[in-house]
Amino acid sequence: xxxxxxxxxxxxxxxxxxxxxxxxxxxxxxxxxxxxxxxxxxxxxxxxxxxxxxxxxxxxxxxxxxxxxxxxxxxxxxxxxxxxxxxxxxxxxxxxxxxxxxxxxxxxxxxxxxxxxxxxxxxxxxxxxxxxxxxxxxxxxxxxxxxxxxxxxxxxxxxxxxxxxxxxxxxxxxxxxxxxxxxxxxxxxxxxxxxxxxxxxxxxxxxxxxxxxxxxxxxxxxxxxxxxxxxxxxxxxxxxxx
Numbered sequence: 336x337x338x339x340x341x342x343x344x345x346x347x348x349x350x351x352x353x354x355x356x357x358x359x360x361x362x363x364x365x366x367x368x369x370x371x372x373x374x375x376x377x378x379x380x381x382x383x384x385x386x387x388x389x390x391x392x393x394x395x396x397x398x399x400x401x402x403x404x405x406x407x408x409x410x411x412x413x414x415x416x417x418x419x420x421x422x423x424x425x426x427x428x429x430x431x432x433x434x435x436x437x438x439x440x441x442x443x444x445x446x447x448x449x450x451x452x453x454x455x456x457x458x459x460x461x462x463x464x465x466x467x468x469x470x471x472x473x474x475x476x477x478x479x480x481x482x483x484x485x486x487x488x489x490x491x492x493x494x495x496x497x498x499x500x501x502x503x504x505x506x507x508x509x510x511x512x513x514x515x516x517x518x519x520x521x522x523x524x525x526x527x528x529x530x531x532x533x534x535x536x537x538x539x540x541x542x543x544x545x546x547x548x549x550x551x552x553x554x555x556x557x558x559x560x561x562x563x564x565x566x567x568x569x570x571x572x573x574x575x576x577x
Contacts, residue, residue: 336361340550354552362539365556370512373562374455374522376404402561405529406522409572418444419568425575427463435481438573439500442523445569451497452505454523457513463575464498464507483507519576525569535559 336357343354350356378401393399413422420441425434442452456464468483484497495506505523513520537558544553564570 336555337544337553338551343552358554361554361556365558367512369558369560372402372404374404374406374512375517376402376561377407378403403564405524405562405564405570406517406520406572408564408567409522409570412567413570413572414568421568421571423571423573425463425573427575427577436501439502442505442571443500443502445525445527445566447503447525448527450504452503452523453493453495453526454498454505454507454521455510455513456507456521457510457518459519460513460521460573460575461496461507461509463519464496519574521573521575523571523573525566528564528566528569530563530565531560532563533560 338354338357345353347353348356409421414420415422418441423438425438464481464483467481482499484499486494486496488494489506493506493508495508498505498507507521510522513522535557537556537560539554539556541554542552543555544551
């Protein structure tokens with residue numbers, strides 16, 4: 336974030352300090368960028384250790400190694416069938432109770448230590464399961480519904496509803512960043528096979544530009560981290576289609 340010397344002395348938008356307002360705003364943006372990177376980041380590195388032809392380079396020509404998000408990792412290396420299936424498609428028009436039971440069996444193939452699975456859901460996915468838990472049920476053509484609890488809040492600050500299945504319970508967590516292309520997506524993660532890979536501690540660096548008596552303030556937030564995903568088949572991705 337960068338601000339001129341004039342704005343540094345100004346009070347705008349009802350705030351006492353424009354610099355403090357921008358620092359707070361950019362801090363929030365930085366957190367959102369990290370969330371998007373952990374979910375959607377696409378790395379130029381392929382499975383053989385080489386680089387794709389469309390990889391990015393920095394000003395010195397060095398390959399930029401970016402974070403591989405968990406959703407692209409499942410899309411690229413996951414399976415759409417078989418015992419280790421972890422990519423599923425739910426058709427709203429034809430999804431039956433038998434499909435639900437079979438899919439949940441694969442979701443709980445790897446029994447969670449915590450006793451429940453955690454799922455991050457777009458608003459469309461939350462709406463789908465909410466409608467299915469209604470009195471008539473969304474899947475009225477096959478006469479079945481699901482049990483969905485009231486909204487709760489866990490120790491990490493997540494709001495969630497519990498979806499009950501014959502094989503276990505899933506915490507459905509509304510995730511606003513899963514919008515647009517991933518609005519009707521449910522990402523079920525295995526906590527035991529997911530970790531935070533942090534190379535350096537996050538930093539806030541103030542006033543990094545001082546050469547030539549620079550008239551203003553330039554700060555930056557820096558993070559050098561990503562996610563580590565192991566046993567890719569233990570993480571599940573559901574896409575809901577019309």
